[in-house]
Structure formats: structure tokens, C-alpha cells
Amino acid sequence: MSTSSIFRSEQMTLCQLFLQPDAAYSSIAELGELSIVQFRDLNPNVNSFQRKFVNELRRCEEMERKIRFLESEIKKEEIPIVDTNENPDAPKPRELVDLEAMIDKLDYDLKQINTNSDALRKNFNELTELKFNLAMTQGFFQQVDPNGNGMFNDMTEEITDETQRMTSGGMKLGFVSGVISRERMNSFERMLWRVCRGNVFLKSAEIPQLIEDPTTGEKAHKIVFVVFFQGEQLKTRIQKICEGFRANIYPCPENGNERRELTMGLMTRLEDLNVVINQTEDHRQRILIETSRLIRLWKIKLIKIKSIYFTMNMFNNDIARKCFIAECWIPTSYLEQVQLALRKGSEISGNVQVSTILHQITTNEKPPTYHKLNKFTQGFQNLVDAYGVASYREINPMSFVLITFPFLFAVMFGDAGHGLIVTLFALWMVLKEDYLKDKGKNQEVWRIFFGGRYIILLMGIFSIYTGLIYNDVFSKSMNLFGSSWKVKFDDNILLKDGAVTLEPNPRPYSAAEHYVQMYSGNPYPIGLDPVWQISENKITFTNSAKMKFAIIIGIMQMSFGVFLSLGNHLYFKHYYAIFLEFIPQIIFLLSIFGYLIILIFYKWTTYLAEQATDAPSLLIHLINMMLMSYPTDDSKTPKSIVVFYNHQRIIQTILLIVAVICIPWLLIGKPIYIIVQRKKKTNSTELVHQESEASNDIEMHEQNEPHQEVDMSEVWVEQGIHTIEYFLGCISHTASYLRLWALSLAHAQLSEVLWTMVLRIGLSMGGIGLGGVALFMVFTTWSTLTVFILLLMEGLSAFLHALRLHWVEFQSKFYKGEGYPFVPFSFQSILEEAAAEN
Amino acid sequence: MKLQWPICGPKLSLCCSIISVWGIVQFLLMGVFFYMEAAPLLDDFEFDHNTTNTKVFRDNLSSAYNQRAHNCWIAAFLYVGLLVIAGSQFMTNQKQLVETGQPTSMAPRFSDLAADENGFNRQYQMQYNSEQTE
Numbered sequence: 010m011s012t013s014s015i016f017r018s019e020q021m022t023l024c025q026l027f028l029q030p031d032a033a034y035s036s037i038a039e040l041g042e043l044s045i046v047q048f049r050d051l052n053p054n055v056n057s058f059q060r061k062f063v064n065e066l067r068r069c070e071e072m073e074r075k076i077r078f079l080e081s082e083i084k085k086e087e088i089p090i091v092d093t094n095e096n097p098d099a100p101k102p103r104e105l106v107d108l109e110a111m112i113d114k115l116d117y118d119l120k121q122i123n124t125n126s127d128a129l130r131k132n133f134n135e136l137t138e139l140k141f142n143l144a145m146t147q148g149f150f151q152q153v154d155p156n157g158n159g160m161f162n163d164m165t166e167e168i169t170d171e172t173q174r175m176t177s178g179g180m181k182l183g184f185v186s187g188v189i190s191r192e193r194m195n196s197f198e199r200m201l202w203r204v205c206r207g208n209v210f211l212k213s214a215e216i217p218q219l220i221e222d223p224t225t226g227e228k229a230h231k232i233v234f235v236v237f238f239q240g241e242q243l244k245t246r247i248q249k250i251c252e253g254f255r256a257n258i259y260p261c262p263e264n265g266n267e268r269r270e271l272t273m274g275l276m277t278r279l280e281d282l283n284v285v286i287n288q289t290e291d292h293r294q295r296i297l298i299e300t301s302r303l304i305r306l307w308k309i310k311l312i313k314i315k316s317i318y319f320t321m322n323m324f325n326n327d328i329a330r331k332c333f334i335a336e337c338w339i340p341t342s343y344l345e346q347v348q349l350a351l352r353k354g355s356e357i358s359g360n361v362q363v364s365t366i367l368h369q370i371t372t373n374e375k376p377p378t379y380h381k382l383n384k385f386t387q388g389f390q391n392l393v394d395a396y397g398v399a400s401y402r403e404i405n406p407m408s409f410v411l412i413t414f415p416f417l418f419a420v421m422f423g424d425a426g427h428g429l430i431v432t433l434f435a436l437w438m439v440l441k442e443d444y445l446k447d448k449g450k451n452q453e454v455w456r457i458f459f460g461g462r463y464i465i466l467l468m469g470i471f472s473i474y475t476g477l478i479y480n481d482v483f484s485k486s487m488n489l490f491g492s493s494w495k496v497k498f499d500d501n502i503l504l505k506d507g508a509v510t511l512e513p514n515p516r517p518y519s520a521a522e523h524y525v526q527m528y529s530g531n532p533y534p535i536g537l538d539p540v541w542q543i544s545e546n547k548i549t550f551t552n553s554a555k556m557k558f559a560i561i562i563g564i565m566q567m568s569f570g571v572f573l574s575l576g577n578h579l580y581f582k583h584y585y586a587i588f589l590e591f592i593p594q595i596i597f598l599l600s601i602f603g604y605l606i607i608l609i610f611y612k613w614t615t616y617l618a619e620q621a622t623d624a625p626s627l628l629i630h631l632i633n634m635m636l637m638s639y640p641t642d643d644s645k646t647p648k649s650i651v652v653f654y655n656h657q658r659i660i661q662t663i664l665l666i667v668a669v670i671c672i673p674w675l676l677i678g679k680p681i682y683i684i685v686q687r688k689k690k691t692n693s694t695e696l697v698h699q700e701s702e703a704s705n706d707i708e709m710h711e712q713n714e715p716h717q718e719v720d721m722s723e724v725w726v727e728q729g730i731h732t733i734e735y736f737l738g739c740i741s742h743t744a745s746y747l748r749l750w751a752l753s754l755a756h757a758q759l760s761e762v763l764w765t766m767v768l769r770i771g772l773s774m775g776g777i778g779l780g781g782v783a784l785f786m787v788f789t790t791w792s793t794l795t796v797f798i799l800l801l802m803e804g805l806s807a808f809l810h811a812l813r814l815h816w817v818e819f820q821s822k823f824y825k826g827e828g829y830p831f832v833p834f835s836f837q838s839i840l841e842e843a844a845a846e847n
Numbered sequence: 848m849k850l851q852w853p854i855c856g857p858k859l860s861l862c863c864s865i866i867s868v869w870g871i872v873q874f875l876l877m878g879v880f881f882y883m884e885a886a887p888l889l890d891d892f893e894f895d896h897n898t899t900n901t902k903v904f905r906d907n908l909s910s911a912y913n914q915r916a917h918n919c920w921i922a923a924f925l926y927v928g929l930l931v932i933a934g935s936q937f938m939t940n941q942k943q944l945v946e947t948g949q950p951t952s953m954a955p956r957f958s959d960l961a962a963d964e965n966g967f968n969r970q971y972q973m974q975y976n977s978e979q980t981e
Contacts, residue, residue, distance in 0.1 A: 543886060773891065775911070775914060776914060776923070781920070781922045792869055
């Protein structure tokens, strides 16, 4: 018997690994690549700071921090990070030291370069500011005195002779010059005026060039100013104001010659600085380009190292035996591969004498649930898992959902035109899979669509099928095989205004001379006859048909679900549950609703057009069956509500009684079984107890532990709820399947409304030419609305309803969903997670 | 002729191209169906049916169907034109994307306007050091 199948999760084994300390690292690395082993934390109570490999982890984190710094520097320079798609092996522990040294050195170098370059830049900016300061103050002074000799001889008109006198009188007129950013100039000026009570004179000019701010790297407009004033007191005040407004004060020699000299010196210094700055920049660029080539590999290596040490922290450290003990879940079918990987791991570490020991242990613990999946089944499994992860070895509904989900969706979304568009979209995603895989990773909506591309593809294909059955293509029917109806009225009837009735019966019309067969006798080969498209009672007809489809599909799916529960009972050897749960459940469902389906098929197949009025009204018959009241068969009661086959009364009464018997059967069956079992057990355990006391076996105790007795009242309550849930559920779930009809009706009507409201504007225009242009315009609106309302909105609603029908109506019959997922230790998934975080 | 500059962006041109392809296919088929005088399409237009002559009635119906068929084909033709324009725009956009590595879009042109220009928030730590100038 094969242990793996798509119907159940993989069989798991709890294993103990005895790892030699030397071989542990490389063995775990091998398992990380293999990614089929889930480790259990053996020190759950140990704080993460007290674990064995906390030092290594800390070193890794330090390195990661440095790498993040390097990366941000690279991004600042807009250098592309090389992605070679290479997957390096986890480095050996001794390589860690090399890596650390390399990253440390780079980090140090870069920081050094950065501080140097910052200082140089700062210096450069200051000197530039000073240069402009000098040049512009020169301008101010020259305005005053073209000769440039002694600027205080005569100032502007504002500072008049008075000042001159004061200068000559010993009072020195001083000035402060500096550079301030343009935004602050206004308030600076006002402040100066107020604080100095108007005793200063300010001249300013804008620097024609933008000056870079060394801290933020932004370029800003700056203004050169000169403040003239009198006296030391004012000078300190002005300096304080300058400080407050973050203006940089630069000294400016009073003498014109000195100024010129200083300017000359400045120029040479600036040139030198420029050269140095460029060289530093080149050096930095070279280092960063070098780093950008390796940084991705380093990141992967670090993540791997970190995850290995993190895993090793979960191990038990057996000092006496000098080995690590790990516990892990492994799918039984992969045990061989794990053993190979472990052997390879110890070979890599050079430790050949003592290899890792893999020891299988038995446990009462519930193993994790692991399904073997591929890219096709993954999406459907996600739908199931969103409700609850399957209990261990429980029947996995995924393989059934794979078909029923797109089918139920399509029943509600039945339109071949819409289905075709959905299919084309999904087909594009499937065919361009490899190309699209890495696109739009951070766009959530796109990720959802792309992740469900196979689901969407199947939904689209099924929609085309149901669309053909409903004969709806963008709400229009297609007459592919020729309608089975021929309109063969004579002119008298046709020329009368109003509707005519097409009768399937061979009944002569009053106006016609002789009867003409209008229905060919052979039904339309597939789906609805296109003649319904132009008939007035189309909805009445499709409603009746679609409602019956919905009930038939629903009952079939629910009883299938109940049969799946039989599979679970058999597999888990709960034979009592077959008799106490499965049989009453299925009998109840089939004796009422299964019977209804039989009646539906009976009605469809036996009543011909001539007896159409006599056909039984099934809803009334069902109600009568419940009430056990049957109308008397006389001429007054319509034929449709009278019994229509022999012994109908007796058969229906028996079915009803059987169904009613199922209720107490299900309600008290299981609790009574449990009571009986417990009685038996107490009798036998008394014996065991006497023996075990003698043998004094400790392990006996452990094994008994999980069999904790549940209180009997709890069993009763639980079974009561379960029973009510099932029987009420059968009725409400059957009604719930009517949503298949309701949504399909809504979809068909909506698309018809869209066609008549929008596209008909263009179609109704007569004449050749204008109508074509109108069609061209109107089609844009129609196609956009079709995509957004009919495909996206209606599609989403049909999707959600299909999902609900599976989760609630179908899976509640057999699916527990109480398991927990198998999360193997895998480098690949850890790397993907890390990539998603960025 | 290749348009050298993109009038519409990559998304709009792609959208227009897809709608055009859809429109061409649908209108060609609808034209054929109207030409064949398919009954399900009868609801979509009015025609003069207040006549007692069967032949006149038939002729009116045929000509109404025929007009719709031609209108559909005209619409299909117009969509061929749109497809040529939108397709060439899409190609131009793709080419620019390959050449510059930057999608032609309005966003980057205005993105720098949003940057914070408030100089008062900046830190000016620089103080003049007289030794530097000497």
C-alpha cells in the first residue's frame, strides 16, 4: 500500500537525530537545502539569550546591519545590485570569520571615506561661500568708493557726514559680513533692525550659484550680507543674531589689497579641494561597485548561517554523550533522502567515523499535516486551507474541490463570452508564467490573481461550458445547430400585432386550415434552444430549470460529502461511527431530498407536452409529504397536486418515518456507545491496575495519560449540537444551494441589461455610417463595464458564493480541519520571506 | 510611420490595444451574424413592420439587418484604426522603456516638486573656523 496519495496528507514520523557537534552544522545545512524536515524546539522554556549559539547569531546580526548600511550607500549612488540568481551553499563555520573580516573592513573603509568626504565637502562649501562673500562685499565697497581706498571716507547717503565725523572722532565703524539662506533673509533683516534700533546698515546680494548643504546634500539659495554698525556692543548683538539665524559669518579684510590676496589664495585652495574630492568620490564609487557585485551573495549566505544557528539553538545539548539531540517531523516517504543528506553532511565536515544517527520514535502527539502539492494543486489547497488545515491523515477535499469549485462558480457565472475573456486572461498568465513570476511582487491584487491563475483558468473554461448550456454569449443566444422550432403560422396570424404562442402540442389553431408541426420533436443538441432568446417567458422557463439544477447539484454534493465521511470513519477505524453517524445521516438526506431528486427526474422524463398541466407540482408534493396530508382525488382539485403514482402515500409516509427515526438514532447512538465502552474499560483497567501495581512500570502511566475521560454531560451536549446542526443543516443547506440559481439569474439579467442599455444605442441607429461610428463609441463603454461589473464584480461575488458552498455546505459533512501545517526548515522559504520583507 | 513621441502612456495604449482587438473580433462576428439575419439579434433594432404586404415586410427586415451588418463592419474598421494608433504608441513606449529603463510617465516629472523645501527645518551646524582661511 502506498503511503502517499492526493486524498490524504503524508504520513509523518517523529524522529530523533543524534548529531556529532562537528557534523551538526553541515548536516543542518544539507537539510535546509532539502527542506523536508520540521524541527521541534526542545528548549521552549529557555530564553533566547541563554541559548547555545547566541554569540554566532549576534555576530550574524551585526554583519547584517553592516550589509544594510552598505546596501543603503549603494542605493544612494543608484548603482544597480547585481542579481545573478545564484544560490550559494551555506558557508562553513570557518568561512564566517573571513566573511566577517571582509564586511568589517568594507564597512570601516566606507565610513572613513564618508567622514573624510563630508569634511572635505564642508570645507569646500565654506570656502565657496567665503569666495562669494568676498566677491560681493567687494562689489558693495566699490559701489561706495570706486578707488577702493578706505571705505569709510564717504558711505552712502544714509550714513552721512555724521558718521565721517565720528570716524575721524575716534569711533570706529565696523562691519560684519556673512552668508545666510534666502528664506531667512527677511526675518533676519527685521530682527536686526529691531534689536539694533535701526542703528545698523545692511547690504545684501544673492549668490548666483546654488550652494549644497553638507548635512542633507540639498542645494539651496543663499544670500551674502554685510552689516555696518558702530561700537562693540552692537557687534556682539549682531553676532548673536547671526548665530540665531544660522548665518555663517566670514571675516573680511578691510583693506582692498588684502581682500584680493585672500581671494587669490582661496581660488587655488578650492581647485585643490576639488581634485581631492573627486578622487575620494572615485574611490568610493569603486568600492561600492565592487560591493554591489557580492552583496546579494553575502546576504543569502548570512541568512543561511543565521537560520542554521537558529535551528541548532532548538537542539538538546547532551554533554555526557557529547552530541546534539534534535527532534523533528519527517514525512515517512522521505526518510531515505533525509538519511542520505545527513550522511553527506557528516562527510562534508570530514567526520566519517561517527555518522549522524536517525532514530524513529513513537508518540501520541498529533503530527503536522503535509500535502504533496504542485503549482496546479497549490491554489486549490489554499482555498481549502483558508477554512482550516486538514487534521492529520484526514480526507483532503482539495482533489474534489479542484473540479467542483470551478464548476459551481461556472453555474453562477454561465456566459460563454465572459468565460472566454476570463480564460484568455488566465491562459496568458499560465503561458507567461516564468516571465510574470517576478513581476509586481508588491502589488497585492496582482499577486492574488497570479497565485490563482490555474483556478481562474478552470473557472473560465467551465464558464464557457455552462454558457453554452444556458446558450448565453454576452446575453445573446447562438443558433449553432439550428433551432428545433419552426414558426409556420400563416400570414393572417403573423400580421396581427402582438405576441404569438408556439405550442409544442399537435393542436390545430383556429385560424390555420390545418395543423403544422412547429416543434421538430428532436431537442436542441446542447443546452437551451436559441428560440428562448426571443420569447417572453424565457425567465419563467430558465428559473424553473436552473432551480432544479441547483437542488440536484446541491444534494449530490452534500451526499458525496457524507460518503467521504464514511472514508474517514473507515480509515480511522471508527467502525461504530459508521452505524451511529454515517448511516442515519445518509438515510435522512436521501429519504427526503434524494427522493425529491428522483421525483424531479421522473417529472422531466414522463410528462409530455400534452399532459403539461397535469404534471405534479413538486414543491406542494414535498410539503404534503411532510404534513402527511393528501388532497382527495376528485374533479375539483387540480391534477398537479394529486398523488401521481400508485402507493405514493405509503412510500412517502415510510420515507418520512425512516427520516424521523434517524434523528434520535444520531442523537443518542454515540453517547450510549461511549457509556458502554467506558463500562467495559473500567472493568478491564481494574485488572490492569492490579497487574501494573505489581510490575511498577512507569511507562504504563505515560501511555494512559492522553486518555483523559471527557465528562459524560459534555458528550451529550456535543452530540446534541452535532445532531441539530446536521438535520437543520440538511434543510438549510439545500435551500442554500438555490444561490446557484439566484446568482446565475442575476448574472444573465445584468449582462442583458448592459447589452440593451449600452450596445443597443449603436445598434438601433438606422442607415449605414453613423450607426457604425456610434457603435465604435459605445463599445468602449460596454466593454469597460463588462470587464469591471460583469467580470470583476460579478466574478468576485460568484467566487465567494462558490467558496461558501464548499466551506459550509460541502466540507461541514466530513471535514474537521483541526490540523496544523507542516513547516519544514527550508532555506528557500526563508529566503523568499526575506525577499518579501524588502 | 513611427510616432517619435508618445501621446499616451504605456497603460492607456495597452488598454486601447486590447479593447481594439476585442472590438475587431466582436464586430466582425456580429456583422456576419447580422448579415446572416440571425434571429436572436432581432430585439436589438426597430424596423418598419406596419405593413400588410409580406414581401415589403421581408424587404424592410432584410435591409435593416443589412444596415446593421455594415455598421458593425464600419465599427470593426474604426477599431483597426485605433489598434494601429494604440499599437504603435505601445511599441514606442516599449522602445523607450528598453532604451532609458524608465517608463514614460508623468509621475517622475513632478515627483521632485513634492520634496520638502522648507529650509527652516534643516540643521546648520557649520561655524566658521578662522584657521581655514589662513
